[in-house]
Amino acid sequence: MSGTDGIEIRKGISREPADIVCADGAASSERQRGRSGNGRVTISDIALEARVSKTAVSFAFNMPGRLSKQTAEHILAVARRMGYTPNPIARSLNTRRTNAIGLIVPQDIPEVMRNPFFAELMRGVGEVCKCGGFSLMLIPPMRGSLVDATYAALVDGCLVIGLEYDDPVVKALTQRRIPFVMVDTDAPAHVASVNVDDCAGACMAMKHLLDLGHRRISIISMDSHVACFEEYHGILRQRMQGYAAALAEHGLSLRSPGICVLECEPSVEGGRHVFEQLRALSPMPTAAAVLGDAMAWGLIEAARSHGVAVPKDLAVVGFDDLPASHLMQPALTTVRQPAVEKGRRAAELFLELLHSDGAAVPKHIMLPVELVVRESSV
Amino acid sequence: MSGTDGIEIRKGISREPADIVCADGAASSERQRGRSGNGRVTISDIALEARVSKTAVSFAFNMPGRLSKQTAEHILAVARRMGYTPNPIARSLNTRRTNAIGLIVPQDIPEVMRNPFFAELMRGVGEVCKCGGFSLMLIPPMRGSLVDATYAALVDGCLVIGLEYDDPVVKALTQRRIPFVMVDTDAPAHVASVNVDDCAGACMAMKHLLDLGHRRISIISMDSHVACFEEYHGILRQRMQGYAAALAEHGLSLRSPGICVLECEPSVEGGRHVFEQLRALSPMPTAAAVLGDAMAWGLIEAARSHGVAVPKDLAVVGFDDLPASHLMQPALTTVRQPAVEKGRRAAELFLELLHSDGAAVPKHIMLPVELVVRESSV
DNA sequence: CTGTTAGCGCTTTCAA
DNA sequence: TTGAAAGCGCTAACAG
Numbered sequence: 001m002s003g004t005d006g007i008e009i010r011k012g013i014s015r016e017p018a019d020i021v022c023a024d025g026a027a028s029s030e031r032q033r034g035r036s037g038n039g040r041v042t043i044s045d046i047a048l049e050a051r052v053s054k055t056a057v058s059f060a061f062n063m064p065g066r067l068s069k070q071t072a073e074h075i076l077a078v079a080r081r082m083g084y085t086p087n088p089i090a091r092s093l094n095t096r097r098t099n100a101i102g103l104i105v106p107q108d109i110p111e112v113m114r115n116p117f118f119a120e121l122m123r124g125v126g127e128v129c130k131c132g133g134f135s136l137m138l139i140p141p142m143r144g145s146l147v148d149a150t151y152a153a154l155v156d157g158c159l160v161i162g163l164e165y166d167d168p169v170v171k172a173l174t175q176r177r178i179p180f181v182m183v184d185t186d187a188p189a190h191v192a193s194v195n196v197d198d199c200a201g202a203c204m205a206m207k208h209l210l211d212l213g214h215r216r217i218s219i220i221s222m223d224s225h226v227a228c229f230e231e232y233h234g235i236l237r238q239r240m241q242g243y244a245a246a247l248a249e250h251g252l253s254l255r256s257p258g259i260c261v262l263e264c265e266p267s268v269e270g271g272r273h274v275f276e277q278l279r280a281l282s283p284m285p286t287a288a289a290v291l292g293d294a295m296a297w298g299l300i301e302a303a304r305s306h307g308v309a310v311p312k313d314l315a316v317v318g319f320d321d322l323p324a325s326h327l328m329q330p331a332l333t334t335v336r337q338p339a340v341e342k343g344r345r346a347a348e349l350f351l352e353l354l355h356s357d358g359a360a361v362p363k364h365i366m367l368p369v370e371l372v373v374r375e376s377s378v
Numbered sequence: 379m380s381g382t383d384g385i386e387i388r389k390g391i392s393r394e395p396a397d398i399v400c401a402d403g404a405a406s407s408e409r410q411r412g413r414s415g416n417g418r419v420t421i422s423d424i425a426l427e428a429r430v431s432k433t434a435v436s437f438a439f440n441m442p443g444r445l446s447k448q449t450a451e452h453i454l455a456v457a458r459r460m461g462y463t464p465n466p467i468a469r470s471l472n473t474r475r476t477n478a479i480g481l482i483v484p485q486d487i488p489e490v491m492r493n494p495f496f497a498e499l500m501r502g503v504g505e506v507c508k509c510g511g512f513s514l515m516l517i518p519p520m521r522g523s524l525v526d527a528t529y530a531a532l533v534d535g536c537l538v539i540g541l542e543y544d545d546p547v548v549k550a551l552t553q554r555r556i557p558f559v560m561v562d563t564d565a566p567a568h569v570a571s572v573n574v575d576d577c578a579g580a581c582m583a584m585k586h587l588l589d590l591g592h593r594r595i596s597i598i599s600m601d602s603h604v605a606c607f608e609e610y611h612g613i614l615r616q617r618m619q620g621y622a623a624a625l626a627e628h629g630l631s632l633r634s635p636g637i638c639v640l641e642c643e644p645s646v647e648g649g650r651h652v653f654e655q656l657r658a659l660s661p662m663p664t665a666a667a668v669l670g671d672a673m674a675w676g677l678i679e680a681a682r683s684h685g686v687a688v689p690k691d692l693a694v695v696g697f698d699d700l701p702a703s704h705l706m707q708p709a710l711t712t713v714r715q716p717a718v719e720k721g722r723r724a725a726e727l728f729l730e731l732l733h734s735d736g737a738a739v740p741k742h743i744m745l746p747v748e749l750v751v752r753e754s755s756v
Numbered sequence: 757c758t759g760t761t762a763g764c765g766c767t768t769t770c771a772a
Numbered sequence: 773t774t775g776a777a778a779g780c781g782c783t784a785a786c787a788g
Contacts, residue, residue: 100515108508
């Protein structure tokens, strides 16, 4: 359908054929005084060329006030001419600062980014990055090992998403005395954490379905890697407790006939896929309580394409309230959690830790949730 | 609506009150042989404690094969006991590798993450990160300066999104000889780049609208920071050319009466907001060609809430084809671009550069687009 | 198989 | 105002 066919082509645009890649003086002086090994200009090169000490060069960049205006400008001029810029790694080794905050996520990046919830979380973290001048490092497992990734990460500290406190990653962070904040998990008192009221949220969702008269309800959870939901931990456990509490009010439990727990990847595709399992149930459930909006979207789409009408044949209530959830067809009934704020608060907490140098009292933040009833539940 | 009210609370869960934070031997030996300054265990501490050289310790971690099994295990044991882990910054200073790939984005993170297109792009980049064992660093402007952020970034190289070749950031990258790939921009022949056929895509979209009979068409572009669309560059210019080409076939131009160009932030909010401007036009346009799906979603939502029916009163065609675009109400007609692949190809290109050490011939990849007609256009 | 030695490129006392 | 020198914590020839 397109003009070009996905083939690699040379565009040959080259608007600036004569573009100077290295600054003028560099090439010549490079040879003059054999530069340090691999060709990159270092602080010594500048010092030599400018006939000052390395100290002076360093000052010129970091505390120009401590140099006479003349020297400072001279040094900077030489640096510019030679195309010099301080090596950030060497600098970090001294300052012990990287100006990056890490987001440790338990899955690979493609999986993470398939779940729009993370984009929301990152928006919040990003607000703090913006104020504090930080970059944001996504730290997924490295060759399968999240600990290895953690060991290798060049960051000032981390936000740890959805890991349990006894996870090796947390141990590694603690050992290296890297400040961190835990998000979406049960954290012990001495560790900073941010959560939302998952239990209450799930309870509201289930109660809503029950009040609507539903009694055959599927709970769509996320891949947990445990044998059964009784072994859930962290937010999954919290939410199951919420569901259970609501069911209990109607004399039901998670093990009652009609109630069942299905799992899928937390993404649209995951939801689409889990519908197969759901419709294979007989009798088919009349409602689904889904642990993430993206999954709910996928579920609804799959339902529709299989002729199962939402909400008539299947009521669906999600969890998150992503920005797009009310643009859907039908608009999604869901439990709103302040995902952006979650990220922001976590990052703020992290900054506190970072600046207090371990002296800060760890805080535990719990954010509220609310049920948003729209069209996908009747 | 929630049980707890967003107040900071102490959860006091502390399942492991006796949790040992530092490994056993650490605290004692710490005092024994005054550890290097600030308390963190270094390679020297381990060397001393294990009665071997620093080299041996280094080998134990990086090339255990070069040590006798005994020594290696002894060293590792001591390290474990003292809670030692190599400092990744010091290591990077030597190896010149950070195992991180940077994504240089021209806006702040919150703005970036509000545009779901980036999540798609990152999915693709993430696939490569996964294979190569990289982390992904989001590099937004630092205190307003993207160049400063670039200088400070601890990465092996970068993917540069939407910047022109003559941007100072690109100059900085070139100067420091940091490998990079440009995405979504006109890149000169000697620089690796990945693009989609923006021009063709826009042309198809406009032609579609024109064929449907529309003659009063608003083009919704993204914030450009230039005075008028004639000054657009990069993908915006490409797309405008596409629109213009289609219009030309019907004897129209971008300056014809009935045609107008509006700008907004590339997000749902942006689209919602720009609808105000669109409806202020008189006569109101009967169609909108939008440069991003997220904006189109917002536009459609705002239209609906103002009683303007889509597609009856306003036909809308987007650009991107995000995963959620066909879940919308109405499902969005749009130009599909392979965003995930774009990210993947860019990252792959980057890896080639990185491994070839500058010897690689820069490639230019152009990916195809296609028009997906759904319900938002009639 | 193991250790000595010299860096990596920069910051930062301390003294001049 | 400037510079000498001692690191930051680790890697990697090169010897032995």
